[in-house]
Amino acid sequence: MIEKLTFWVTIMVTVTLCLVVNAMVGVFLYGLFLPNSVIDNKDIFPIIGPSFQTIIGGFIGLITGIKIGQNDD
Numbered sequence: 001m002i003e004k005l006t007f008w009v010t011i012m013v014t015v016t017l018c019l020v021v022n023a024m025v026g027v028f029l030y031g032l033f034l035p036n037s038v039i040d041n042k043d044i045f046p047i048i049g050p051s052f053q054t055i056i057g058g059f060i061g062l063i064t065g066i067k068i069g070q071n072d073d
Helices: 002-032 041-070
Strands: none
Touching (some): 002 041
16 A cells, blocks of 8 residues: 555656646746847846756655655565
């Protein structure tokens, strides 16, 4: 029972991570191709960079914690 729950939690976390990263890449590309009068291209990297690091680091830590905790029988 625990293995099945762990599997589904891992799948949900992985799918959520993929959706969030795809959405952030879409927003990044949208902002990159806007005219510089709307948003300057040099302002995009400082805005989106920390978000990428925080979200990806958090999800990878969660997946790692699930997998390590799965072996504690």
